Amino acid sequence: MIDLHLHLDGSLSPSLVEELAKAQNVPLPAEGQALEPFLSVPAHCSSLNDYLRCFQLPVAVLQTGEALTMSVKDLCRRLEAQGLLYAEIRFAPSQHTQRGLDQMQAVEAAIAGLPKKRGDGWSFSAQLILCCMRGGEEKANRETVEVAARFLGKGVCALDLAGAEALYPTDLYEELFRYARSLGVPFTLHAGEALGPESVWKALELGAVRIGHGVRSQEDPNLIGYLREHSVPLELCPTSNLQTKAVADLAHFPLRDYLRQGLCVTVNTDNMTVSRTTLAEEFRLLQAAGMREEERRAALIHSAEAAFLPREEKAALKAALVAGFQK
Numbered sequence: 449m450i451d452l453h454l455h456l457d458g459s460l461s462p463s464l465v466e467e468l469a470k471a472q473n474v475p476l477p478a479e480g481q482a483l484e485p486f487l488s489v490p491a492h493c494s495s496l497n498d499y500l501r502c503f504q505l506p507v508a509v510l511q512t513g514e515a516l517t518m519s520v521k522d523l524c525r526r527l528e529a530q531g532l533l534y535a536e537i538r539f540a541p542s543q544h545t546q547r548g549l550d551q552m553q554a555v556e557a558a559i560a561g562l563p564k565k566r567g568d569g570w571s572f573s574a575q576l577i578l579c580c581m582r583g584g585e586e587k588a589n590r591e592t593v594e595v596a597a598r599f600l601g602k603g604v605c606a607l608d609l610a611g612a613e614a615l616y617p618t619d620l621y622e623e624l625f626r627y628a629r630s631l632g633v634p635f636t637l638h639a640g641e642a643l644g645p646e647s648v649w650k651a652l653e654l655g656a657v658r659i660g661h662g663v664r665s666q667e668d669p670n671l672i673g674y675l676r677e678h679s680v681p682l683e684l685c686p687t688s689n690l691q692t693k694a695v696a697d698l699a700h701f702p703l704r705d706y707l708r709q710g711l712c713v714t715v716n717t718d719n720m721t722v723s724r725t726t727l728a729e730e731f732r733l734l735q736a737a738g739m740r741e742e743e744r745r746a747a748l749i750h751s752a753e754a755a756f757l758p759r760e761e762k763a764a765l766k767a768a769l770v771a772g773f774q775k
C-alpha cells in the first residue's frame with residue numbers, strides 16, 4: 449500500500465504526544481488514553497471545527513528539532529509495520545517556528561527522521577511534502593517554497609497548500625505558486641474539498657500536478673473530462689471527507705464512479721490519528737461499500753504512478769505492489 453496524502457501533525461500516536469509534551473513542559477489536557485479525545489474527532493464529527501481542533505496539541509509539541517525527527521521516525525515505523533511500501537508525509541514548516549526553529553531547521557529535522565535510502569528491492573521509504581498555509585503570512589509561505597526548492601530530491605518531493613479552503617480561496621496564491629514553478633518545485637494543492645470544482649480548476653490553472661482530495665470534482669462534467677484527459681491524480685481520503693462533510697455519506701463517495709470514468713484516483717488517510725484510521729481501514733471501508741478487488745488494485749497502481757518519484761523508482765514501486773498482489 450501507498451499513502452500519498454498524510455499529514456504528520458494529524459497522525460501522531462497519543463503516547464508520543466504525551467512523551468514529547470513532558471519532555472518540553474507543554475501542559476497536557478489529560479494523560480494516557482484520556483488524551484485521545486483531544487487528538488481524534490468524536491465518533492460523529494459534526495463540523496470542520498471539530499476536525500481542526502485536533503491539530504492544536506500536536507503542533508504545540510512539535511516545536512523542536514528533536515520532536516520533529518522523533519515524530520517522523522515514529523510515523524514511518526508505524527507505516528512500515530502496517531505494510532506500506534511508500535508514503536509522502538506532509539507538514540507545514542511555518543507552523544513549527546514558535547520556539548526558535550527556522551523553517552530550514554524544521555525541515556532538516558524532519559528529513560533526519562525519514563528512513564535511509566533503500567537498498568535493492570523495495571522496502572518502506574518516504575518523502576516529505578511541505579505545506580504552504582492558506583491564511584499564512586506571505587513571507588512565511590515564500591520561505592516554505594524556497595526551503596522546498598533547497599531540499600528537493602533530498603527528502604522533500606513537492607509543495608502543497610493546506611488550511612481553510614473556503615476562507616482563503618486558491619486564487620489568492622497565484623503569485624506564490626508561480627514562484628514555486630519558477631524554482632522547479634512540483635506541487636499538489638488541497639482543492640475541491642470545502643469548495644467545489646471551481647477550486648480544482650484554479651489549482652490546475654496554477655500548475656498543480658495532483659489534487660489533494662478533489663472529491664467534489666464530479667459536480668462539473670467538464671472538469672472530469674479534463675482530469676481524465678490529462679491524467680491528473682486525485683488524492684481521495686474517504687474517512688476524512690466524510691468527517692468534514694465534503695461528502696454526505698459513503699454511498700455517495702465517488703471513488704468507484706471516478707475509476708469507471710477513467711480518472712487516476714488514489715486512496716489515502718489524510719490524518720490517521722485525527723480521523724482514527726489507517727490505510728487498511730480506508731480500503732476496508734470502501735470494500736464494505738462495494739469496491740471490488742480489481743478496483744482496489746487499480747487505485748493502488750494509480751498511487752505508484754502518481755508518486756513524486758523518478759520514473760525508474762515508480763516502476764520499481766509498481767513492481768513491488770504487483771508482486772504483493774500475487775502473494
Ligand SMILES: [Zn+2]
Nearest residue numbers: 455638660718
Ligand atoms: Zn489534507
